[in-house]
Amino acid sequence: MKLTIIGGGIAGLSAAYYASRNTQHAQVTLLESDSRWGGKITTDRVAFDDGNFIIEGGPDTFLATKPWGVALCKELGLGERLQGTNPTKKNTYVLNRNRLLPLPDGLAMMIPTNVQAILKSHLVSWFGKARMGLDFIIPPHSLNGDESIGAFVSRRLGREAYENLIEPLMSGIYAGDGDQLSLASTFPYLRDLEINYGSLARGALEMRKKSPSNPGSRSAFLTPTTGLAEIVEKLVESLKSNRADLRLNARALRIMHHADTWHVTLDTGDTLQSDSIILATPAFVSATLLESFAPTLASDLKSIPYASTATVSLAYRQSDLTRELDGYGYVIPRREGRKALACTWTSTKFPHRAPDGYALIRVFVGRAGQDIPWNENDLLALAKEELNLTLGITAEPILSRVFMWDKAMPQYNLGHPEILKRIDAALEDHPGLALAGNGYRGIGIPDCIHSGEIAVKKIARELSRAN
Numbered sequence: 001m002k003l004t005i006i007g008g009g010i011a012g013l014s015a016a017y018y019a020s021r022n023t024q025h026a027q028v029t030l031l032e033s034d035s036r037w038g039g040k041i042t043t044d045r046v047a048f049d050d051g052n053f054i055i056e057g058g059p060d061t062f063l064a065t066k067p068w069g070v071a072l073c074k075e076l077g078l079g080e081r082l083q084g085t086n087p088t089k090k091n092t093y094v095l096n097r098n099r100l101l102p103l104p105d106g107l108a109m110m111i112p113t114n115v116q117a118i119l120k121s122h123l124v125s126w127f128g129k130a131r132m133g134l135d136f137i138i139p140p141h142s143l144n145g146d147e148s149i150g151a152f153v154s155r156r157l158g159r160e161a162y163e164n165l166i167e168p169l170m171s172g173i174y175a176g177d178g179d180q181l182s183l184a185s186t187f188p189y190l191r192d193l194e195i196n197y198g199s200l201a202r203g204a205l206e207m208r209k210k211s212p213s214n215p216g217s218r219s220a221f222l223t224p225t226t227g228l229a230e231i232v233e234k235l236v237e238s239l240k241s242n243r244a245d246l247r248l249n250a251r252a253l254r255i256m257h258h259a260d261t262w263h264v265t266l267d268t269g270d271t272l273q274s275d276s277i278i279l280a281t282p283a284f285v286s287a288t289l290l291e292s293f294a295p296t297l298a299s300d301l302k303s304i305p306y307a308s309t310a311t312v313s314l315a316y317r318q319s320d321l322t323r324e325l326d327g328y329g330y331v332i333p334r335r336e337g338r339k340a341l342a343c344t345w346t347s348t349k350f351p352h353r354a355p356d357g358y359a360l361i362r363v364f365v366g367r368a369g370q371d372i373p374w375n376e377n378d379l380l381a382l383a384k385e386e387l388n389l390t391l392g393i394t395a396e397p398i399l400s401r402v403f404m405w406d407k408a409m410p411q412y413n414l415g416h417p418e419i420l421k422r423i424d425a426a427l428e429d430h431p432g433l434a435l436a437g438n439g440y441r442g443i444g445i446p447d448c449i450h451s452g453e454i455a456v457k458k459i460a461r462e463l464s465r466a467n
């Protein structure tokens with residue numbers, strides 16, 4: 001069986017890995033348009049003094065509670081290399097009218113559950129706190145269908161709590177607009193809490209009691225010691241040893257299907273043939289590839305919007321800082337009107353990522369519906385201005401790196417579940433074709449890994465049915 005996979009990000013690499021590991025006779029070809037593997041995962045390791053800066057350009061960690069990331073790392077022999085976040089300085093702040101205020105203790109599933117901590121917090125007014133308390137008595141909505149994160153959380157906890165506290169945490173993950181993001185596609189468990197417990201806070205507490213944290217687990221977020229690129233490197237190593245055909249600088253232009261065979265045309269003019277195909281490209285790229293033979297499917301794929309973002313990492317001498325970076329960083333609510341979305345104090349969150357005596361900070365820029373400057377110099381200037389305004393840093397960084405991610409973050413907006421249903425139905429008509437990647441059912445690395453595995457299973461099922 002010949003399988004072609006298009007897109008060498010984590011989803012495509014995972015699909016290739018599971019295909020060559022599980023299907024003994026699979027001949028896997030992986031095509032990547034870029035000159036490196038990993039897609040959004042890219043790590044710069046910069047030697048400096050007696051140590052290294054580990055600079056992540058895209059994702060900087062993955063969620064351990066979704067099993068597929070840890071499972072893959074363990075299979076690849078990276079289990080012992082996974083580092084958790086610093087347990088000694090866990091503060092997270094929220095920017096509120098130009099001040100950094102601590103996130104209240106007791107957030108469970110991003111829902112505030114500690115009444116004392118909320119009462120003490122300055123992030124929400126007394127009126128807003130009283131409104132949050134109504135969560136315990138407002139009956140669940142009988143609504144049948146989807147609603148936005150913004151509408152849902154405002155309905156339960158009030159608009160103020162949503163805008164000042166919850167929006168930067170939830171929408172930040174997608175760089176999205178919470179008043180557009182679909183609850184069903186992003187945080188469906190919140191609606192379950194409402195239905196099953198009649199209150200988000202009560203439900204989140206009950207869920208926490210039911211799943212006491214595993215004493216062996218170090219942290220909810222993990223990353224390999226020298227960066228997420230370790231996962232990419234191990235996957236490539238494993239694929240090479242399984243004799244997969246790995247091609248960089250190979251851009252797919254078009255896909256056709258004739259006589260039970262898939263034909264992929266490359267920008268070199270070459271055409272590859274295979275029994276099955278997995279598209280692990282962004283949904284809008286997959287749309288272009290499929291346009292000429294599956295226009296309806298292509299049009300649904302194209303309708304998934306993507307937001308552009310950038311990250312700017314800056315390193316400073318500790319002595320140049322004007323305040324202690326005593327936590328993981330801060331998030332910035334949309335209502336603050338800043339271009340930056342969040343700022344991670346990387347060398348506190350992961351102390352091994354900067355040499356002693358230095359601090360590494362990462363500013364995350366861009367969110368759905370907001371324009372950001374699209375060149376390195378302006379992005380660097382914007383990040384420095386953010387650090388000056390909020391942290392009072394005026395010194396020049398000793399090094400900086402800018403990574404621009406054009407149309408990188410899919411937006412699971414209202415209507416996304418219906419788009420997925422139509423895509424799934426259309427795929428039924430095309431046995432041997434599967435999709436993987438962050439555009440559909442999860443944007444995080446573990447979800448993307450899982451999507452690759454599921455795509456391989458779909459193909460295997462369909463081919464065994466056909467034979």
Ligand SMILES: Cc1cc2nc3c(=O)[nH]c(=O)nc-3n(C[C@H](O)[C@H](O)[C@H](O)COP(=O)(O)OP(=O)(O)OC[C@H]3O[C@@H](n4cnc5c(N)ncnc54)[C@H](O)[C@@H]3O)c2cc1C
Nearest residue numbers: 007009010011033039040058059060252437438443444445
């Ligand atoms: C700035 C940023 C921070 C993030 N932070 C986190 C985080 O901390 N934790 C987390 O879990 N997730 C995070 N994410 C999300 C996560 O990184 C992505 O969702 C995930 O890496 C996407 O993987 P993918 O394989 O689906 O897509 P991609 O990584 O986009 O891979 C798709 C690949 O397809 C290739 N391609 C495109 N067109 C063609 C073509 N025509 N022919 C051949 N190849 C093609 C591309 O070059 C690319 O390599 C972050 C994302 C960004 C942008």
